[in-house]
Amino acid sequence: MRMLLAAFAATTILAGAAQATTVYPLDRATILAGSPFDFKVELNKQVKPEDVKVTVNGQDYKTVLGGEAQFIELEKGKEDKALGSALLLRGLKISAPGAYKIEVSAGDETKSVTWDVYETAAQPKAKNIIFLLGDGLSVAHRTAARIMSKGMTEGKANGRLNMDDLDHMAFIGASATNAVATDSANTMSAFMTGHKTAVNALGVYADRTPAALDDPRVETFGEAVRRTTKKSIGIVATSEIEDATPAAVVSHTRSRNEKADIVGMLLEVKPEVILGGGSAYFLGKEVAGSKRKDNQDYIKLFQDAGYKLATDKNELAANASADGNLLGLFHTGNMDVTLDREFLKKGTVEKFPNQPGLVEMTKVALDRLSKNPDGFFLMVEGSSIDKMSHPLDWDRAVIDTIEFDKAIGLAREFQKAHPDTLIVVTGDHTHGVSIIGTVDDEKPGTEMREKVGTYAEAGFPNYKDENGDGYPDKVDVSRRLFLSANNGPDHYETFRPKLDGPFVPAVQNEKKEYVANEQYKDVPGAVFVQGNLPKSSESGVHAVDDVVLQSAGPGAEGFHGYMEQSDVYRVLADTFALGAKQTN
Amino acid sequence: MDIFSSLYLSRRRLIGAAVALPFTAHAVRAAGALLSFDELYGKFGVLGLEFSDKVKRLAGQEISMKGFMAPPLKAEAQFFVLTEVPMSLCPFCSSDADWPDNIVVVYLGEKQTFVQPRQTIEVRGTLEYGSWTDPETGFVSLLRIRQAEYFAV
Ligand SMILES: [Zn+2]
Numbered sequence: 001m002r003m004l005l006a007a008f009a010a011t012t013i014l015a016g017a018a019q020a021t022t023v024y025p026l027d028r029a030t031i032l033a034g035s036p037f038d039f040k041v042e043l044n045k046q047v048k049p050e051d052v053k054v055t056v057n058g059q060d061y062k063t064v065l066g067g068e069a070q071f072i073e074l075e076k077g078k079e080d081k082a083l084g085s086a087l088l089l090r091g092l093k094i095s096a097p098g099a100y101k102i103e104v105s106a107g108d109e110t111k112s113v114t115w116d117v118y119e120t121a122a123q124p125k126a127k128n129i130i131f132l133l134g135d136g137l138s139v140a141h142r143t144a145a146r147i148m149s150k151g152m153t154e155g156k157a158n159g160r161l162n163m164d165d166l167d168h169m170a171f172i173g174a175s176a177t178n179a180v181a182t183d184s185a186n187t188m189s190a191f192m193t194g195h196k197t198a199v200n201a202l203g204v205y206a207d208r209t210p211a212a213l214d215d216p217r218v219e220t221f222g223e224a225v226r227r228t229t230k231k232s233i234g235i236v237a238t239s240e241i242e243d244a245t246p247a248a249v250v251s252h253t254r255s256r257n258e259k260a261d262i263v264g265m266l267l268e269v270k271p272e273v274i275l276g277g278g279s280a281y282f283l284g285k286e287v288a289g290s291k292r293k294d295n296q297d298y299i300k301l302f303q304d305a306g307y308k309l310a311t312d313k314n315e316l317a318a319n320a321s322a323d324g325n326l327l328g329l330f331h332t333g334n335m336d337v338t339l340d341r342e343f344l345k346k347g348t349v350e351k352f353p354n355q356p357g358l359v360e361m362t363k364v365a366l367d368r369l370s371k372n373p374d375g376f377f378l379m380v381e382g383s384s385i386d387k388m389s390h391p392l393d394w395d396r397a398v399i400d401t402i403e404f405d406k407a408i409g410l411a412r413e414f415q416k417a418h419p420d421t422l423i424v425v426t427g428d429h430t431h432g433v434s435i436i437g438t439v440d441d442e443k444p445g446t447e448m449r450e451k452v453g454t455y456a457e458a459g460f461p462n463y464k465d466e467n468g469d470g471y472p473d474k475v476d477v478s479r480r481l482f483l484s485a486n487n488g489p490d491h492y493e494t495f496r497p498k499l500d501g502p503f504v505p506a507v508q509n510e511k512k513e514y515v516a517n518e519q520y521k522d523v524p525g526a527v528f529v530q531g532n533l534p535k536s537s538e539s540g541v542h543a544v545d546d547v548v549l550q551s552a553g554p555g556a557e558g559f560h561g562y563m564e565q566s567d568v569y570r571v572l573a574d575t576f577a578l579g580a581k582q583t584n
Numbered sequence: 585m586d587i588f589s590s591l592y593l594s595r596r597r598l599i600g601a602a603v604a605l606p607f608t609a610h611a612v613r614a615a616g617a618l619l620s621f622d623e624l625y626g627k628f629g630v631l632g633l634e635f636s637d638k639v640k641r642l643a644g645q646e647i648s649m650k651g652f653m654a655p656p657l658k659a660e661a662q663f664f665v666l667t668e669v670p671m672s673l674c675p676f677c678s679s680d681a682d683w684p685d686n687i688v689v690v691y692l693g694e695k696q697t698f699v700q701p702r703q704t705i706e707v708r709g710t711l712e713y714g715s716w717t718d719p720e721t722g723f724v725s726l727l728r729i730r731q732a733e734y735f736a737v
Pocket of ligand 1: 136184386387390542
């Protein structure tokens, strides 16, 4: 299954390859001074090595880049298609900041790119960084989370989310190098490397050859922290720990689907705390539930490397204040979402009944990482906001947004006691979702769409939080928020929360087209919603809209106005002074 | 459903007869013990799953299972994946990881063009468990039904 899916991914790579001489890093790349990266030139034609000339700021590249590139006479694509010659120089570093103009000529092919190599502040601004990412976090998710969690009276919110009080803000553009659209891999990779990349790529520029692991690499934030500091690293997610967002802290691959390899990359960097799902890729293939194709026992390899293992809530609690490294794996796949885990007991909760939540994992991570006198970098992902937005399951997505906000609350508490901490909260992309009013069961008639209230007819929803846990006591109240997607496959809108388990809007038919899932057809009042995406789309997709980033603490002043997601890295690097001259 | 049945009848007369005349199904092939998705594993855990006693007992025997055909990876193949619920895959945010844990790989007795019914199918064949790598595709599976045939129910 893995191999076949990887083959699909390879097709996508080739389709995206531009038919022009390409230099990696791409034009306008921003590069942290002293940070290792791979330099690659892809020519369209097969040439002789003596025909290729590369200069950097007018000088021979070997003097400036400090090495001689390997000449590849002919690169081959799928089915041995001839792609042209290439030059490849791995792991070079540029220590002196400034503009670097790279000019390439080979026969009639020429290409010129300019890189901006930047240094950072000489002294760190903060000791710790807590980077919290709500996957797919859109404005509608947070508005809905605020209203469902805190309530609203006469048009004013009855309370504020923790994320509402982070004082520095920026709008983030999340497009990829090969598309205006984005996925979690290319965006988190840009946050974590300072280089934009292609959809599905992590810690690499996406080159034209089919292999996923040979693409030109750039340094990840995890690696940069390791190279220049004695700080600890923590990664916490509710998804599989090999999923795009957590993987981007340490990984290099053209294909985010190479999860078995990503486990190995985690072991190479050895973050002090790793908590999430995805144990299937840690188990040798003989073990039922494994998704590896080899017999490597990564549980044992991590234990041999000094990690303590936690597999449920109790083991996590028992490890809360212990010393040493911690690997916590709480599900073979993605962990269950808050609504299922804490309230409905649907999804796979019966099989994995004792999963911790994002808040508990964040707490343990902070307790352990903060023991390091040199400080730490902690990445926390609210993974399922996205995973539940794709199938248009808005209640699950919003309840997970509330959980994510509670993790932000913990970080803010930590920051009060440790003011030398920068907190960054953002999404990696948005979804095409908005709140347009309420659905009121008390309105007359049986047609559910007649119960949708807009403008003055919307009134206010009647969620209650009588136990004060921050979550609405139930989501299926009689007057509830109405969230609606602006894109999707054919599906049935039921105007109700999906209490039996996550929504499956569309299923594939014999023509490989996604059609509305008839399971919901007979829900009273359900209406057919014609899709506006190609029939190959089985769910809603990411929106290209800007993402909101908010931040507080030393270094936060670096975030303002409009920024590319690759610019976020520069603020993080500056906060830790990772590109200061003395570290090179 | 109509498309499925008619395609089916033209391709495999034997099973087609089972679709058309469900009451004679047993005459075509003995159904064997019925195995449900709930009964595959005795224990779930982060460190691995354990096959149930029923799976261990029925290994090597004729069984039948009901489920859904996952979107086939190739039009012509000798195997497909049987799942408990209709499959839905997301090209950007998901990958193989989002395939459910409790899947069964079905190897057919003969190659045929797959159809994707949005309805339950019943698969009959010989149950087998333990890690096995398909030499043709590299596909690793832990639970299989071999020499299988299937029909709509
Ligand atoms: Zn997504």
